[in-house]
Amino acid sequence: MSRSLHDATRNSFPERAERLTRVESEAAVDVLVTAPLLDRRSWRRWWIGVAVATLLTLVFVGAIAMILGKGIGVLGNNTSIVWGYPIANYVWWIGIGNAGTLISSLLLLTHQRWRAAINRFAEAMTLMAVAIAGLFPILHMGRPEYFYWLAPYPNVMHLWPQWRSALVWDFWAILSYLLFSIVFWYTGLIPDLATLRDRTLGRAGQLFYGALSLGWRNSARHWYAYEKYYKAMAALAVPLVCSVHSIVGLDFAAGMMPGWQEPIFPPYFVVGAMFSGFAMVVVLAALVRWGLKLEALVTMNHFDAMAKLMVMGATIMGLSYAAEWFSGWYSGRHADHSLLAFEFVGHYAPMYWAMLFCNVMACQIFWFRWARRNMAVLIVVAILVNIGMWLERILIVWNTLAHAYLPSMWSLFAPTIWDWAVTLGSLGFFALMYLIFVRVFPAISMHEVKQLVHEEVAA
Amino acid sequence: MTRVLLACFPHPEALMIAVRRVKEEGAVPVDAFTPHPVDGLAEALGAARTPVRKWMLAGGLLGGFGAYFTEWFSAVIDLPINAGGRPLHSWEVFYLFPFEFGVLMAGIVGAAALLATSGLPRLNHPLFDVQGFERSSQDGFILAVEQPERHPERLRDMLLASEALWVREGKT
Structure with missing residues (x-):
């Protein structure tokens, strides 16, 4: 099999602007995508990654145990700033999650064929990010053991959820989104699992992928129903x-x-979510492509397209901030004017200016073609955007709560070690789940890329 | 169980031409197995029908209206609470939960309908016994034609003449 990998890479040709991929045949796609899973390759870098991610995951578990065991008093929240890191992290993670679904559904419906090479690992990012996001509101509760009271279920107290509460909306939004994403992702994976079943040589792998592929046999009738279903799912996923x-x-x-x-x-949150998610996809795409040697399938043309979307996102973010300032000023209310002044020159002003730089200015470099095709620039800007978006989330919480109507309530937030542990730990947990995903499942949607390659070769 | 001849083609265009020729010869193409969806193939096989979207619509509407009914029943009939003089039937925010839940149910019912109408999960199938059938998930475009009672070798020759890489017998 390693010889066929050699052939597949030898068959690949230099990158051309008019072509998205760099492979000549459908078989080469299979070889490139399944080789990391099926060949006996060195996984040393992967194990190093797993070791680091596991350490951070332990930090995450420890922080959660501390928060659940001792209560939310271990966090920096106080009587004025009642929302702290957990809510900022929740908003940040669910924002990251949004991009995966937008890539797989919105770009499918608008016939953006380049999505085929990146949608699978972007969807996996969605699942993991939303699952982590869902933990934070629970961690943030005073009595997290009662979170299930948000669901309508027959109970001896004869109580129902308060449907007018934003907390109940959140509960259903996250739950529906998570389950829907799992269904969408898994059904998209079934044909590729069948390919793995047919390519793997070991008995254990055949049983594993055979059971997961549910006996999919690529029948034209099944494909027809599958396409109807998948497009309908995409149309549902966007709203x-x-x-x-x-x-x-x-x-x-x-x-x-x-x-x-x-x-x-x-709408401002939706754009911000798409923006931060795309930045995360750029980072993950760079890592997946490097780690699994998929340079022939995820090409600089893909990064070019994503960078264009990011510069659009950054510009809309700038407009949103401007609209926010304008409505604050135009309201004519003293509290809003005072808050605006606090944002620009108050205690958190350095963070606010840093946020504006990361979210609005940094991406403007992507107006230049060389920057869209330079991996170092792409990764640095993408990481800056992720930091900037996290700053935005925490500042939305901090600025308003630190500077609300009543001056006697004004106060600042001092994060504790547990705030940082749960935040950085969640990144480690995400990395661990992601590393397991790329080790077990095909990171690229083979049947979609094969279709793309076929059309490109025929053209 | 239908006895079929399976012919493997190297690319979808050859498969589509073979489907047309098989029909011209009066034989019945039963099914085809391809690594990725091929435009117009299901139509050519007369199999371009699926109830999946109807199930999705039904699941979505039932989920959505069921959720709205739950809200209305609990907030208006079973546990009316006057919260700051807000109307008991606060439709302005009551559509949020039904929307999320309806989309979720459409997705779950759609996936279940896709599997059920495709006869999956079915981990084994007589076709998997045919040598070379595993190419259909990789780079082979396989056509299954009902084996005619008279002169099956004529069909076989015709398939081989239309660029088939191999022709084998199987059951479907």
Whole structure:
């Protein structure tokens, strides 16, 4: 099999602007994508990654145990700033999650064929990010053991959930989104699992992939139903993903606080989510392509397209911030004017300026073609965007709560070690799940890329 | 169980031409097995029908209206609470949960319908016994034609003449 990998890479040709991939045949796609899973390759770098990620995951588990065992008093939250890191992390992670679904559904519906090479690992990112996001509101509760009270179920107290509460909307938004994403991702994976079943040589692998592929046999009848289903799922996923982050935006907008009570919040949160998610996809695409040697399938043309979307996102973010400042000023209310001044020159002003630089300015370099095709620039800017978006989430919480209507309530937030442990730990947990994903499942949707390669070769 | 002749083609265009020729010869193409969806193939086989989207619509509507009914029943009939004078039937926010839940149910019912109408999960199948059938998930475009009672060798020759890499017998 390693010889066929050699052939496949030898068959690949130098990158051309008019072609998305660099392979000549459908068989080469299979070889490239399945080789890391089926060949006896050196996984040394992978094990190093797993070791680091496991360590951070232990930190995460320890922090969660501390928060659940001792209560939320171990965090930096105080009586003014009642929302802290958990809510910022929740919004950040669910935002990362949004991009995977947008890539797989919105770009499918708009016939952006380049998505085929990146949608699988972007969807996996969605699943893991949403699963982590779902943990944070629970960690943030005073009595997390009762979180299931948010669901309507027959109970001896004869109580029902309060449907007008943003917390209940959140519960259903995250739950529906997570389960829907799992179904979408798994059904997209079935044909590729069948390919792995047919290519693997070991008995254990055949049983494993055979059972997971549910006996898929590539029948034209099945493909027909599959395509109808998959397109319908994509059409459902777009409004779902927009509604999920709109509901997250409503968590803030429904609160009667200066700086939060703004109708622009739902769309502004959706754009921010797409933006930060794309930045994360760029980082993951660079890592997956390097780690699994998929340079022939995920080419610089893909990064070029993603960078264009990021520069669009950054510009819309800039407009959203401007709209936010304008409505604060135009409201004519003292509390809003005072908050605006606090944002620009108050205690958190350095973070605010850093956020503006990361989210609005950094991406403007992608107006230049050389920057869109330079891996170092892409990764640095993508990481800056992720940091900037996290700063935005924490500052939405901090600025408003630190500087609300009543001056006697003004106070600042001092993060504790557990705030940092749960935040950095969640990154480690994400990395661990992601490493397991690329070791077990094909990171690229083979049947979709094969179709793309076929069309490109025929053209 | 139908006895079929399986012919493997190197690319979808050859498969589509073979489907047309088989039909011209009066034989019945039963099914085809391809690594990726081929445009117009299901139509050519007369199999371009699926109830999956109807199931998705039904699941979505039932989930959505069921969720809305739950909200209305609990907030208006079973546990009316006057929260700051807000109307008991607050439809302005009551559509959020039904929307999320309806989309979720459409997805789950759609996946179940896709599997059920395709006869999956079915981990084994007589076709998997045919040598070379595993190419259909990789780079082979396999056509299954009902084996005619008279002169099956004529069909076989015709398939081989239309660029088939191999022709073998199987059951479907």
